[in-house]
Amino acid sequence: MSQPVDKPAGKSATNEWVETFVVVVEALLIAIVLRSFLYQPFSIPTASMQQTLMIGDYFVANKFVWGYGKHSFSLGRYGNFTALDFELPIASRILGRDPNRGDIAVFRPVPQNMEYIKRVVGLPGDSIQVRDGRLYINDVMVEREEIGTAQDTDSNGQTVPVTVYRETFPEGTTHTIQEISDNGPLDNTPVYVVPAGHYFMMGDNRDRSADSRVLSQVGYVPAINLIAKAEARFFSITDNIPPWQIWQWPANVRWDRMFQPIDR
Known part of the structure; x- marks a missing residue:
């Protein structure tokens, strides 16, 4: 006949509940620390980075590679998701390296x-311009090679x-972009001179991206407003x-x- 298993002496149901609660809290704290200081998950709700990042x-994005800025520990708002918004009272980034041209940034x-x-x-000090759909960096046209055609669907269907x-940047890094045409609203721009301590951002879906070309909406991005460097996809689903x-x-x-890693 099987015998009942005795509980350790002096260990009550209340103690077991407390121990379980402590384990759960410890796991949550570890997750919060990882998310706050190391890696943070994001999703893509719009078409501005297609085909590199699809709707x-x-x-996951690396939060420590560029160090920490004002919004590094904020849950903030991404797409239609609104959460806690916490801003660090600092004047410059803490730790980390500077971004490279071609990095994909959450900011x-x-x-x-x-x-x-x-x-x-x-990068800081660069002059950026788009002429007839072609990107110029410091008055030199960036090389691009046509590799095909596709159908692009935005968040409105x-x-x-x-x-x-x-497209190949002056440093030799390559990435994929797409264009509806070379005569869209943002295909001919003034010259933008990137201020010290700021960065100029553009979407890979050039004709469907509100980016630094729109000064009133995005404009030059201060280094202190960088949050993380996009590194790897872990899930993808249509619509x-x-x-x-x-x-x-x-x-x-x-x-x-x-x-899969996110390409440069």
């Missing part, structure tokens, strides 16, 4: 109260044909379907985009 992509534009994600195009290019709707996965999860 419905989920990715807080000065005129906004939500996070944006774009590619670092202009509007689909347009686009031309896909491989911004909530990931918890598991029954939607078979027909809508983009398996080929999961667990």
Whole structure:
């Protein structure tokens, strides 16, 4: 006959509940520390970085590589999600290195109260201009090579044909961009001179991106407003379907985009 298992002497149900509670709290604290200081997950609600980051992509961003700024520990607002907004009372970034041209940055534009994600195009002191759809850095046209065509669908469900290019920055790094045409509203701009301690950001979906070319909406991004460097996708699903709707996965999860580094 089986015998009942005795509880350790002096260990009550209340003590067991307290121990369980402490373990849960410790796990939550570890998760909060990891999210606050090391890596933070984000999702993509708009088309401005397609095809590099598609609507419905989920990715992790490195928070310590560039050090910490005013909004590094803020849950803030991303897309339609609003949460705690905490701003550090500091005047400059703490620790970390400077971003490289071509890095993909999560940041807080000065005129906004939500996070944006774009590619670092202009460094402090650079002059940036777009002429007839071509990007110029310090008055030198950036090389681009046509690699195909595609259909691009934005967050409103509007689909347009686009031309896909491989763009190469002066430092030799390459990435993919796409254009509806070379004569859109932001395809001919004035010359932007990036102030000291600031960066110039552009989306890879050049004709569907409100970025630093729109000074009133994004403009020059102070280094202190950088939050994290995008590094790797861990999930991707079409049409911004909530990931918890598991029954939607078979027909809508983009398996080929999961667990991949984000290209430069």
